[in-house]
Amino acid sequence: TASRSNEFDRNVPRICGVCGDKATGFHFNAMTCEGCKGFFRRSMKRKAMFTCPFNSDCKITKDNRRHCQACRLKRCVDIGMMKECDMKPKLSEEQQRVIDILLEHFILGELQYLQFKFIQFPNDPPKGILDFILLLLCFCSPKRLHLEVSQKTLSVWLAFGCRSIGDPTGGLELGLLEVSLITVFPSLPMFRDLTAEDQIALLKSSAIEIIMLRSNESFSLEDMAWSCGGNEFKYQIDDVTQDRPGLQDTSLVESLQDRLSEVLQTYILCKHPPPGNRLLYAKMIQKLADLRSLNEEHSKQYRCLSFKPEHSMQLTPLVLEVFGNEIS
Amino acid sequence: TASRSNEFDRNVPRICGVCGDKATGFHFNAMTCEGCKGFFRRSMKRKAMFTCPFNSDCKITKDNRRHCQACRLKRCVDIGMMKECDMKPKLSEEQQRVIDILLEHFILGELQYLQFKFIQFPNDPPKGILDFILLLLCFCSPKRLHLEVSQKTLSVWLAFGCRSIGDPTGGLELGLLEVSLITVFPSLPMFRDLTAEDQIALLKSSAIEIIMLRSNESFSLEDMAWSCGGNEFKYQIDDVTQDRPGLQDTSLVESLQDRLSEVLQTYILCKHPPPGNRLLYAKMIQKLADLRSLNEEHSKQYRCLSFKPEHSMQLTPLVLEVFGNEIS
DNA sequence: ATTAGTTCATGGCGTTCA
DNA sequence: TGAACGCCATGAACTAAT
Ligand SMILES: [Zn+2]
Ligand SMILES: [Zn+2]
Ligand SMILES: [Zn+2]
Ligand SMILES: [Zn+2]
Numbered sequence: 001t002a003s004r005s006n007e008f009d010r011n012v013p014r015i016c017g018v019c020g021d022k023a024t025g026f027h028f029n030a031m032t033c034e035g036c037k038g039f040f041r042r043s044m045k046r047k048a049m050f051t052c053p054f055n056s057d058c059k060i061t062k063d064n065r066r067h068c069q070a071c072r073l074k075r076c077v078d079i080g081m082m083k084e085c086d087m088k089p090k091l092s093e094e095q096q097r098v099i100d101i102l103l104e105h106f107i108l109g110e111l112q113y114l115q116f117k118f119i120q121f122p123n124d125p126p127k128g129i130l131d132f133i134l135l136l137l138c139f140c141s142p143k144r145l146h147l148e149v150s151q152k153t154l155s156v157w158l159a160f161g162c163r164s165i166g167d168p169t170g171g172l173e174l175g176l177l178e179v180s181l182i183t184v185f186p187s188l189p190m191f192r193d194l195t196a197e198d199q200i201a202l203l204k205s206s207a208i209e210i211i212m213l214r215s216n217e218s219f220s221l222e223d224m225a226w227s228c229g230g231n232e233f234k235y236q237i238d239d240v241t242q243d244r245p246g247l248q249d250t251s252l253v254e255s256l257q258d259r260l261s262e263v264l265q266t267y268i269l270c271k272h273p274p275p276g277n278r279l280l281y282a283k284m285i286q287k288l289a290d291l292r293s294l295n296e297e298h299s300k301q302y303r304c305l306s307f308k309p310e311h312s313m314q315l316t317p318l319v320l321e322v323f324g325n326e327i328s
Numbered sequence: 329t330a331s332r333s334n335e336f337d338r339n340v341p342r343i344c345g346v347c348g349d350k351a352t353g354f355h356f357n358a359m360t361c362e363g364c365k366g367f368f369r370r371s372m373k374r375k376a377m378f379t380c381p382f383n384s385d386c387k388i389t390k391d392n393r394r395h396c397q398a399c400r401l402k403r404c405v406d407i408g409m410m411k412e413c414d415m416k417p418k419l420s421e422e423q424q425r426v427i428d429i430l431l432e433h434f435i436l437g438e439l440q441y442l443q444f445k446f447i448q449f450p451n452d453p454p455k456g457i458l459d460f461i462l463l464l465l466c467f468c469s470p471k472r473l474h475l476e477v478s479q480k481t482l483s484v485w486l487a488f489g490c491r492s493i494g495d496p497t498g499g500l501e502l503g504l505l506e507v508s509l510i511t512v513f514p515s516l517p518m519f520r521d522l523t524a525e526d527q528i529a530l531l532k533s534s535a536i537e538i539i540m541l542r543s544n545e546s547f548s549l550e551d552m553a554w555s556c557g558g559n560e561f562k563y564q565i566d567d568v569t570q571d572r573p574g575l576q577d578t579s580l581v582e583s584l585q586d587r588l589s590e591v592l593q594t595y596i597l598c599k600h601p602p603p604g605n606r607l608l609y610a611k612m613i614q615k616l617a618d619l620r621s622l623n624e625e626h627s628k629q630y631r632c633l634s635f636k637p638e639h640s641m642q643l644t645p646l647v648l649e650v651f652g653n654e655i656s
Numbered sequence: 657a658t659t660a661g662t663t664c665a666t667g668g669c670g671t672t673c674a
Numbered sequence: 675t676g677a678a679c680g681c682c683a684t685g686a687a688c689t690a691a692t
Contacts, residue, residue: 025664035680041665042678066673066679083665353658363685369661370683394668394684 017079018072021062028081035065040076044083048073098188105184194252345407346400349390356409363393368404372411376401423591426516433512518587522580 014023016033027037042048050070052058058071065072185191191199342351344361355365370376378398380386386399393400433439513519519527 027664033680034682037665038680039678041667069678355659361685362687365660366685367683397683 016062018075018081019060019062019065021065028076028083030076030079030081032076032081033062036072036076039065039069039072040081040083043069043073043076098190101187101189102184105187110180110183198252344390346403346409347388347390347393349393356404356411358404358407358409360404360409361390364400364404367393367397367400368409369411371397371401371404422517422587426518426591429515429517430512433515438508438511526580 012031014025014031015021016023016036017030018032018036021033021035023031023033024037025031028040032040043050048069050068050073052068052070054068054071056071056074058064058068060068060072060075186199340359342353342359343349344351344364345358346360346364349361349363351359351361352365353359356368360368371378376397378396378401380396380398382396382399384399384402386392386396388396388400388403430439514527
């Protein structure tokens, strides 16, 4: 298929990164020749410590590579050769079970409404699985995080988010979204550890985040704008961290989030070739934080809207249900 | 499903036929381990010629397989490993359609009465398909072939064949057989190319061969005798080749037989692992020839019977219809 | 699901050189 | 002569094609 993993990284010419000799492929994470491959393997095996007989700055070539082991090994390490590093990540039994369940939901099309549309992660094998795990992380945070996010980005997102809430079509889709949520979430093993009350509290207080994600459907990262354009709103960022309303066992929810985080992390390590897989996780967490700070803003924005009768009338039952506490 | 193809052959234990290590499946036509698979592939790719450092009779095991490449490769060839030999046979579109139609009839049970019972071909995946294609070949020959067949075999077959014709129970089954014939044959694409007259002529002149096949139902090849025992008849073999009565477009029937022959040949190559698949076809053709020479003898035999009133009374309508020309 | 082909860590062994 | 070197066979674990 087209999605050769890590195409870019692996298309380097077949020249040894250490000595310039003809390389025979990737060895210990770098394109090297047979000689440097064997040299690195033996050096690692016997934990060799070499000393340069010159100035520790020898330029290693095919012809002189045997003359200075110290600089040759240094060069090996410099170009990223490593033995048993990042150690064959493997999903634990529970983690694999979570992934399996997600894949099942994915095949059944039940994640269709639970995906980020404006965040495109590269190399996400079954399209949308990573997105959904991130969404899960989003849901499973007992606290609302805060991180810097540009005024402009924030305001544009909010503008579109509000528009979407009042939109009858958007309202219809929320129904399907809710069904998906209620189908998928309780099927996850770690979710069952929560009390029924906390499960509901999480679902209720998270729905607003999904609404926001959905509202970003046609968002274009390039120009930081939506295709439908939009009147912009301005909002202040406040950095108050606030517990989710109604949540009782906060620490349990926290451990739940940890476990999901580990699933995501390990899944990325398993399915996405290094380097850049660690970076991918960091990027995703960054997005998550952005979204969360957005969450608070959105609540405020909504509260404003609810004061105006002509807007309230357009709200769907789900929106009213989710925002019931805040509206009253 | 239950009908695992090639059940017999493929149910061999998952032990490498070369070295005895755990096998991972069929590789290059033999059950082998990953090691022997790779070894064979590499040896073929570079057309390697090895020399045994011992006596060319090393017993290859999981532990010593690396020590003698010559004997390891010899063992590979001995158990039937081969690369690119007989070149990925593939059924043509029409051929595949014929097979599909046959399988359909097979599933509907319509081939039940159109199978050889006394010829057991090994590794016939959906039991009886090969038999039936052979039967088709038998039908589609415009000429009667002749080949040596042992006097004893011939006489025993004939003896039972005659007994069956006079048997009322046999008569009942002939009715079903006829129905099957009329159902299955016209469904084959190449059969439709014939004129209606020739189709009927073929069916009529071939029914006698089916009767003979059916008459051999309980024949045992081992002791060349039928389980019900029997009085033996003696007949001369004459080597006259004779056109089928009433047939007009002989060359078209011939080409039809050719196409069926190709279906059978290709099907065997596709579904039966070498070695022995080429042999299998030859064996089947041999059987076909035997049966055909038998056909003539049977006609004579029948003519004899028809002269005796006490036998004629037991004949079924189908038999009378088929033999109408010969009786009158 | 099966299997042919690919990749690369591993280890054996002949060669090199101090 | 023995440690290091580097070529090469090997086979486990992939990917891809069917
Ligand atoms: Zn090199
Ligand atoms: Zn140096
Ligand atoms: Zn083996
Ligand atoms: Zn040997």
